[in-house]
Amino acid sequence: MTVIGLCILGNQALAEVNYRDIPMQAEFHFARLAFGVNGRQFSSSRGEPWLRDWPEAEFHFLQGVRRMTRLSAEGDSRQVSLTNDALFDYPVIYAVKVGYWFLSNQEIERLREYLLRGGFLIVDDFHGPIEWAQFAVSMRKVFPGRAIVDIPDEDEIFHVHYDLDDRQQIPGINSIYSGVSWEHPLGVPEYWRGIYDDHGRIMVAINFNMDLGDAWEHADDAIYPEPLTALAYRIGINYLIYAMTH
């Protein structure tokens, strides 16, 4: 059944659909941000960076969300781009491999507008200084006057549901196979960073040198350490609850 379910999810993602017309089945739908790479438009190809860990990551994660919170969360995964008006029906979006993204001026404008209206962006699974630079350059265009800062331990985002004072680097599955905690030789240590709005609320939660998506994706894999999976679940849930309360 799981395989069938994943196949269905896969077909849904690969189809060109107008997401605005898809009715909401729950309060929360996991929305993955689609973006282009190296100056070209995004595609629905299975190998696209923005689709990394899809759909297993959200499939596993959402089960945890439903089990450990009262949040009405549907088990599907939806994909939105910055240029589609459907973006604004999803107040939380999740983006991976943002070290590869290429945002047009229009997409930069839209992302700024989305975040200032109250949207929340979680970025994950990017590593090393080169990927950081690409991401940071883009975000400076989005918010020229706002710095990317380390989120202090006492920030509410680490306490809103779980107290996450003891965090550690969450690696991808290949790092586990290699017996290291990083995916890139220069991808240490991990950084919990964010961009704040004028009211001191986090608009962008940045997991740098980490791969929560892999921890969710391989939650059913005996090789992946259970404590890291549990931590990734807890961080993800805190992000969601924070995004729905701040």
Place this chain on the structure above:
Amino acid sequence: MLFKYSRDDYGRGELVFTGDWAIGLLVGIAAFAAIAITAVLLWQRKGAGVAQRITVGLLQFGVVLVVLAMLQQPALKTETLKTGENTLALVLDNSQSMQYGDGASRLDRGREQLAAAAASLDPLALTMRRFELAATATSVTSFEATQPSGSATSLAASLQAVLAEARSSSLAAIVLVSDGVDTAGGPSAEQLLELASFGVPIHTIAVGRDRMPEDLELTQVDVPAKALPGSTLTARVSIRHDAPGTTRIKVYDGDELLVSDPVTLQPDANTTSVWLDIEPTNTGHRQLSFSVDPLSDERELRNNRLATLTNIEGQSYRILYFEGEPRWEYKFLRRAIADDAELHLVSLLGVSPNKFYRQGLESPQQLEDGFPTTRAELFAYDALIIGSVAAASFSPQQLAIMRDFVSERGGSLLLLAGPHGLGNGGWGQSTLADLLPARLPPSATDTFVRKKAPAALTPQGAMLPMLRLADTAASNRRSWDELPDVADYQQTGSLKPAASALLNVNTDSGAQPLLITQPFGRGHTFIFATGGTWRWQMSLPVDDQRHETFWRQFLRGLVATAPPRVSVSAVAAASTLRLRAEFRDAAFGPAADLNAFAAVAHEQGASRMIDLLPSPGEPGVYVADIESALAGSWYVEAVAERDGEPFGIARTSTYADPGQAEFSSIRSNAAALRRLSAATGGRHLEPDAIGALADLVRYSSAGITEAVYRPVWDAPIVLLLLLLLKSGEWLLRRHWKSI
């Protein structure tokens, strides 16, 4: 005079027989006459038919009965005032409104009419007592020196004073000349009953015109006594007029013009009411002056303006929001009012079955044990929002205090839609069901629909300031029409009779209520059948403030009607400033045994401390009157203490203009005088019918009276009746020839 006396004489008198003949003798004579007539008809007129004989016999017997009745001396018995032993009160209105007039003033005309009335009553040798009438009655020896000087009029209070003062004498009647303008708003039905209980008829004569097409009158201005800085005040203004036309209404705050709007005077009504949106730019106690531009030939301008005082003051209101599950509406509602310094939102969010997340806390202990379980804890809030949470999540005790929160505390309860809200949450079957403005569907039916739909203003909603997103009515409606769809909606069931739908949602199956409200006890309940206004924020440009404006105004509307624990009001009535302070404890029970007093200050600096005394029959209410209050702004601070400890403090202000009331309504009010005379058994007389006053007073039932018997046997009708009976008999006999 066929009956010798007038119909009124017969109406007020009683027909009696004054003869000494025994009734038995009269009956015997009548019986003998009947037998004799029958015998004669049977013996002498054998050729006549039976019907003819009976007819003739009845006519002859009728003559006998009339003669016998006259022998018993019928008379009209009437009670009339005993000459020289009664008192009459002549009352002349000398309030300032009596100075009006076309040519002669109303006072001069009234003086003339009372003089004429007194002259017509000379034969009765009445003792005349004279009173001037304004806020109360004053005894005078003559009206020669009477001037229109009274700054207020109370017909009821004045007449009660007349009746009380004249109680020791035999008061036969009161004759009142007035324009009927009563600045005290009366006389009320209760006051009329009280006046009637004295048994003294009050005859009234009206002076002045009740229609003045050349005049505009600003009759009423309703403005909230207090408002939050930055909010829009909505004032209701009523203009009295007797002709259609146009004018312009202006509102000033000191020298600053706030509003200047044209007004079309309704052609088919004599009062036009308009709503004005006022945006004061200054804070503190603000005197707002309203005026209407005069008509071209208008002479009296003092009734074209009114002033009122309102307090633009920052005040923090507390709202408790209990949400059963993480929702976008929760987040965006909090964000919408984040910058509003006057609204403090404390929220409790059910994040997981075992965990609540608290926000907006004023102390770490606040809501530590979840939703409040005591009245004092819940009543500290001004409004309560319940989100997507089932009624069964609350204990019976919590539901009971939520009910008291609305009915006794006077708070507002807002229920939001949600998968576990409204009907789905079993609120329609809960103990709070009767508070709610709609009959919610049973919980077995899933009424929550996750489908986008547009919200639309209803006519009632369009009139409310809290649903105003733009300045004018047209732009406001357009602004609502252009809003993005809400994310979801929920069926509410049918509305209750006292409920109003302020917003609708247009669904595939038609329009259905979206925002509903109804009053309950001292408070109000609301149902907002969506949890999806967050789409307004996410779908509109970031500089579009409609989402924020809606929630700020809506929540301000919710808390604005919640009475504070300690309050004071000051009302200027005529020259009296009436203070009324209400003190309640933390559970909003009346606070008795307080030492309460008020610091009262006039705008010119004079201030004093006065004791506030418990109001009989109103626990927790303390009152005081300040007599002879000066015109101008008054500032009041009511303070209470218990056992030497401060209990509470409240402030208010008001604007007093004792003289203005007399000029604010210059049209005569003959209807009030008619009600007065009808209630007391008197008569309302037109100025040209004063001649009737003599008879009205002569036969007054009050005072010292005597019975007068006036014969009726010699009335022309008696002779005419006898002639008719005999001539009828004669004519019939000629016609029949056989009898």
